[in-house]
Amino acid sequence: xxxxxxxxxxxxxxxxxxxxxxxxxxxxxxxxxxxxxxxxxxxxxxxxxxxxxxxxxxxxxxxxxxxxxxxxxxxxxxxxxxxxxxxxxxxxxxxxxxxxxxxxxxxxxxxxxxxxxxxxxxxxxxxxxxxxxxxxxxxxxxxxxxxxxxxxxxxxxxx
Amino acid sequence: xxxxxxxxxxxxxxxxxxxxxxxxxxxxxxxxxxxxxxxxxxxxxxxx
Numbered sequence: 003x004x005x006x007x008x009x010x011x012x013x014x015x016x017x018x019x020x021x022x023x024x025x026x027x028x029x030x031x032x033x034x035x036x037x038x039x040x041x042x043x044x045x046x047x048x049x050x051x052x053x054x055x056x057x058x059x060x061x062x063x064x065x066x067x068x069x070x071x072x073x074x075x076x077x078x079x080x081x082x083x084x085x086x087x088x089x090x091x092x093x094x095x096x097x098x099x100x101x102x103x104x105x106x107x108x109x110x111x112x113x114x115x116x117x118x119x120x121x122x123x124x125x126x127x128x129x130x131x132x133x134x135x136x137x138x139x140x141x142x143x144x145x146x147x148x149x150x151x152x153x154x155x156x157x158x159x160x161x
Numbered sequence: 162x163x164x165x166x167x168x169x170x171x172x173x174x175x176x177x178x179x180x181x182x183x184x185x186x187x188x189x190x191x192x193x194x195x196x197x198x199x200x201x202x203x204x205x206x207x208x209x
Contacts, residue, residue, distance in 0.1 A: 007195070037166055044171035072165070076176040077185065083163050083176070083195065095162045102204060112201035119202050129188070131176050134165045147197050152184050156176055160193045 006099050006113065011052040019046035022058070025065045028090040030150040035062045037135075038088065045070050045086050059110060061100055066093050069110040071117065076131055076151075076158065082118045085101045087111075111146050118161050130159045 022042055028035045045068075048054040054070040067089035074083040082101060089106045101109040113132060121127050132148065133156050134140040140155065148157035165172050178200065 004207055008208050040166055040169070040171050041164060074176055075178075076208055077178060077180045077190065079188070081176065085163050112197075112204065115198060115201035116204070116206060119198065131163075133165075133174055133176075135165065142164055147194055149187070149191050151188060152177070152181075154177065158188065158191070159197075160188075160191050161198065 003062060004039070005063075007058045007060060009046075009049050009058065011050055013047045014046070019043045020051070022046070022065065024067075026088070027064075029091060041086055042068075044049065048085070057110070057113060059106060059113075061098070066090055066098075067106045067110055069114060071114055074131065076129060076156070079128045080126045081129040081131045081158070082114065082121065082127060084114060084130065086110075087132075087141040108146055109141065113115060115159070115161065127161065130161060131155055 006137050009015070014020065019042055019145050020139070023039060026042075028038045044058060045054060048070070054072040056068060056070040058068045069087045070085045072083050072085055086149045087107060087110055093106045095105060097103055097105055104112070118127055118130055132143065134143055140150070140157070143157050144150070148159055150157050163174050163176070165174055177184075
């Protein structure tokens with residue numbers, strides 16, 4: 003069964019980052035593994051401070067990946083920002099029947115689009131934005147329909 | 162992501178507050194991908 007567990011400043015759990023790090027498969031490369039650990043720990047702190055809301059995607063109680071979002075603006079346009087997206091190593095690139103035959107990353111992005119459209123009914127919102135951590139991710143986000151804004155690397159989807 | 166790592170610490174990078182006219186044109190004139198929006202919003206997400 004597919005389930006998305008939402009963590010905000012009210013619903014966050016004691017030692018959330020530890021639990022997530024134990025339940026997700028990080029990259030093999032030591033440097034990348036260290037970066038992922040730092041990001042996940044930082045995101046959990048941001049959740050406590052109401053700076054971001056974290057969504058953890060689960061299949062039969064196993065964590066597939068996560069995405070965290072917050073409010074921002076690009077110039078004077080209100081936007082929803084993807085702070086962090088992570089897919090457990092064993093599920094990277096895999097299309098899952100349980101996710102309507104899309105990859106975990108695609109499912110998480112579409113979840114965010116759905117949330118953004120809900121928000122847009124009540125308050126002004128024009129874009130979903132993110133800044134890829136590296137060039138490889140930029141290519142992946144292009145495949146996920148993000149447009150590159152400029153050389154700084156920021157990418158966006160109009161909603 | 163809007164987070165990066167510098168000197169082993171996570172830092173926040175905010176979106177640009179000032180765009181060139183070309184960047185602004187690109188932002189404003191990029192059409193909404195209705196097919197993608199429809200696909201994303203037609204699914205029921207089991208959020209708990």
